Amino acid sequence: MFPRLLRFLSAALFGALWLVPAVRAQDSIKLGHYGAFTGKDGAFGSAARKGVILAVEEVNAAGGVLGRPLELFSEDNQSKQGESATIVKKFIARDKVVAVLGGNASTNSLEAAPICQNARVPMIAISSTNPRVTEMGDYIFRVCFIDPFQGAVLAKFAHGRLGARRVAILTSVSNPYAVGLSNVFRKQFTAAAGEIVAEQRYAEGDKDFRAQLTAIKAAGPDAIFASGYYTEGALICKQARDLGISAIIFGGDGWEAPELITLGGAAVEGTYYSAHYSKDSPAPEVVNFIKKFRTRWNGETPDGISANGYDAVLLFVAALRRAGTTETVRLREALAATKDFAGVTGRITIDAQRNAAKPAVILTVKDGRFQFVESVAP
Amino acid sequence: MTEFLQQLVNGVSLGAIFALIALGYTMVYGVLRFINFAHSEVFMVGAFTGYFIGQHVPAHSMSGGLLALAGAMAASAVLGIVIERLAYRPLRGAPTLNVLITAIGVSLLLQNLAQYFWGATPRPYPELFPAANYNLGGIVVSSNQVTVVVVTLALLLALRFIVLRTKIGTAMRALSLNPKAAALVGINIDVVISFTFGLGSALAAAGGVLYALNYPSIDPIMGTLPGLKAFVAAVLGGIGNIPGAALGGLLLGVIETFVNGSEWSTYKDAIAFAVLILILLFRPAGLLGRFTVEKV
Numbered sequence: 001m002f003p004r005l006l007r008f009l010s011a012a013l014f015g016a017l018w019l020v021p022a023v024r025a026q027d028s029i030k031l032g033h034y035g036a037f038t039g040k041d042g043a044f045g046s047a048a049r050k051g052v053i054l055a056v057e058e059v060n061a062a063g064g065v066l067g068r069p070l071e072l073f074s075e076d077n078q079s080k081q082g083e084s085a086t087i088v089k090k091f092i093a094r095d096k097v098v099a100v101l102g103g104n105a106s107t108n109s110l111e112a113a114p115i116c117q118n119a120r121v122p123m124i125a126i127s128s129t130n131p132r133v134t135e136m137g138d139y140i141f142r143v144c145f146i147d148p149f150q151g152a153v154l155a156k157f158a159h160g161r162l163g164a165r166r167v168a169i170l171t172s173v174s175n176p177y178a179v180g181l182s183n184v185f186r187k188q189f190t191a192a193a194g195e196i197v198a199e200q201r202y203a204e205g206d207k208d209f210r211a212q213l214t215a216i217k218a219a220g221p222d223a224i225f226a227s228g229y230y231t232e233g234a235l236i237c238k239q240a241r242d243l244g245i246s247a248i249i250f251g252g253d254g255w256e257a258p259e260l261i262t263l264g265g266a267a268v269e270g271t272y273y274s275a276h277y278s279k280d281s282p283a284p285e286v287v288n289f290i291k292k293f294r295t296r297w298n299g300e301t302p303d304g305i306s307a308n309g310y311d312a313v314l315l316f317v318a319a320l321r322r323a324g325t326t327e328t329v330r331l332r333e334a335l336a337a338t339k340d341f342a343g344v345t346g347r348i349t350i351d352a353q354r355n356a357a358k359p360a361v362i363l364t365v366k367d368g369r370f371q372f373v374e375s376v377a378p
Numbered sequence: 379m380t381e382f383l384q385q386l387v388n389g390v391s392l393g394a395i396f397a398l399i400a401l402g403y404t405m406v407y408g409v410l411r412f413i414n415f416a417h418s419e420v421f422m423v424g425a426f427t428g429y430f431i432g433q434h435v436p437a438h439s440m441s442g443g444l445l446a447l448a449g450a451m452a453a454s455a456v457l458g459i460v461i462e463r464l465a466y467r468p469l470r471g472a473p474t475l476n477v478l479i480t481a482i483g484v485s486l487l488l489q490n491l492a493q494y495f496w497g498a499t500p501r502p503y504p505e506l507f508p509a510a511n512y513n514l515g516g517i518v519v520s521s522n523q524v525t526v527v528v529v530t531l532a533l534l535l536a537l538r539f540i541v542l543r544t545k546i547g548t549a550m551r552a553l554s555l556n557p558k559a560a561a562l563v564g565i566n567i568d569v570v571i572s573f574t575f576g577l578g579s580a581l582a583a584a585g586g587v588l589y590a591l592n593y594p595s596i597d598p599i600m601g602t603l604p605g606l607k608a609f610v611a612a613v614l615g616g617i618g619n620i621p622g623a624a625l626g627g628l629l630l631g632v633i634e635t636f637v638n639g640s641e642w643s644t645y646k647d648a649i650a651f652a653v654l655i656l657i658l659l660f661r662p663a664g665l666l667g668r669f670t671v672e673k674v
Contacts, residue, residue, distance in 0.1 A: 043499075211389075212639060215381065235593060235594070238594065
């Protein structure tokens with residue numbers, strides 16, 4: 001009887017030990033980062049994460065901020081709806097983070113933003129371009145451009161450089177980012193005397209686009225704008241080429257992922273998309289960043305989303321230094337006052353709507369690699 | 379007209395895949411009177427098996443493609459039999475609801491195991507069969523679409539032969555008519571049920587490989603929506619009825635494709651399910667199903 005009781009008690013005690021939080025460095029500055037590291041949109045979060053980790057390690061190697069090291073909490077939302085909200089709640093309630101970095105997909109940021117706003121914890125979206133994200137409140141910032149700008153850039157590019165007059169639009173209706181971008185593009189392109197000859201829709205996760213593409217083919221466009229993400233973008237290109245559609249296909253920054261090429265193969269050759277930065281840029285910040293990134297991540301070349309993740313951390317650190325405290329009101333003010341911050345993705349000035357005004361670049365796929373086409377300033 | 383015919387081609391090739399999956403639902407329902415919701419995961423495992431075999435056989439070859447297809451069918455057949463043996467057999471005789479919930483559990487288990495072992499990131503599917511596009515007067519037919527239709531037809535004929543002309547097929551039909559009487563005349567029910575699961579799962583795996591060839595990106599949750607649609611197809615055709623499942627699949631594929639290519643594409647799933655409701659209102663037993671009164 002007694003040995004059994006003793007065994008039970010010691011087991012219970014041992015179990016309880018696990019419940020006591022691990023003793024962490026008391027004075028670290030806690031930072032939460034969420035994103036889709038796996039799943040359908042997994043390329044976004046994992047790219048951002050590599051940039052974020054690189055920046056955090058760099059800051060810590062240089063002695064941290066305000067004499068304290070940064071401590072990073074990373075969580076994967078598995079490309080699932082609702083997960084981002086859960087993660088951010090956990091960051092705020094349990095981990096007591098000073099600020100939240102992320103998301104990439106605007107859908108994720110739109111979930112997380114109200115929670116951060118209510119808790120008065122600054123959130124810096126990494127590559128969410130839908131304007132509604134920062135409209136959620138004065139604690140929500142972003143380090144990327146917004147869709148009204150991106151849509152205008154794409155419309156100008158399609159009308160000018162591609163010489164397209166008749167464009168078909170294929171939109172993911174269950175993705176607020178794609179819907180917003182398509183709307184801006186339609187407005188800008190028709191304002192430039194272009195014609196939208198067909199508009200087709202699909203839902204996130206769809207794999208069969210033949211029906212929509214057949215209807216688009218019948219309309220005979222010069223170019224097709226697929227405003228969704230890379231997983232669908234690659235399949236759209238494949239099925240379009242299968243159906244004998246030779247029109248140029250282009251997308252927005254949702255196409256920014258190496259998976260576009262691995263999934264799309266030869267079908268994505270000669271397609272275009274708008275992005276946050278180009279690895280071919282000769283700017284010293286970019287060259288230096290690529291060198292450090294390659295050393296840290298086995299020779300991998302960073303894409304625009306990694307660069308945005310890196311910029312988000314450094315922008316936060318710069319604001320923290322200016323604020324001189326982790327107290328959120330002061331930190332928020334410092335973030336809002338960011339001016340001419342020299343980031344990898346360009347000079348970042350946070351405007352009155354807490355968006356970053358930055359140039360966009362157009363990239364193309366050539367010989368199985370992403371290549372720079374042109375840069376468009378706001 | 380070209381557009382109409384092109385959409386018809388697209389629809390038929392999609393419908394053929396739905397038909398293959400629907401057969402598994404309908405066969406299991408025929409013998410056991412329950413819906414095997416894990417069927418869509420068997421479909422997914424089939425696609426993945428084809429993917430892994432595809433890494434080891436030469437791409438773009440007929441023999442390699444057939445090998446991957448056969449391998450996937452065999453692996454899924456085994457999986458189907460194992461699922462039945464471990465999860466459903468112990469519940470035989472229990473209320474149908476218990477088995478139904480177990481089926482959903484098995485489905486989630488397989489989905490999560492696949493995520494655990496294979497990761498949730500979508501993978502590009504290898505081109506197993508020789509790939510070409512044929513242009514028939516403006517209508518483009520890809521070799522993959524031809525493969526889908528040919529393989530589906532061949533499997534349907536084989537299935538018809540098995541069910542109507544072989545001893546085990548006769549046993550399956552007997553079991554479907556009256557399980558107790560079938561047991562009384564000496565039919566080994568366990569063997570027949572295992573066989574039914576194996577056969578249905580093999581067809582789902584064929585559907586999985588063909589689906590992945592046409593829409594070449596696979597992930598562990600790829601089975602959910604096609605599985606659900608195939609279930610609808612099975613009900614549409616008359617659940618428990620084999621030609622009905624094939625017809626239902628074809629019909630659903632064509633309807634979905636036409637809606638998808640129209641102004642109403644946002645509502646494609648809604649319209650597909652609305653069609654189901656309408657048909658069931660007027661023909662409660664499905665298109666080819668026979669209406670039977672449940673005796674209490």
